[in-house]
């Protein structure tokens with residue numbers, strides 16, 4: 001199964017800074033990120049579900065002050081880190097675009113075969 005190593009496991013601290021990366025999506029290069037939450041790793045396109053702008057004002061810093069939610073720096077939509085579901089702000093019920101990742105052998109990998117739009 002084609003996979004791309006995004007980073008080492010120890011690079012992702014619990015509810016810490018994300019690792020940003022790019023991938024081909026809908027025929028163009030897109031920005032994305034991967035982070036750790038409750039021990040798991042989760043990756044999303046870096047695009048708000050409200051308006052297609054990047055979420056982070058400071059690159060790689062997606063968590064709010066409580067370190068519980070991912071927050072959009074433009075209008076404050078907040079998302080569940082493990083599902084990408086918007087739970088408050090201007091677009092409740094919408095979701096971030098999730099990307100398939102897995103962690104093994106101390107590496108965090110993007111499962112490229114499952115990135116349907118590549």
Ligand code: FES
Nearest residue numbers: 048050072075077
């Ligand atoms: S652009 Fe993200 S909440 Fe409006």
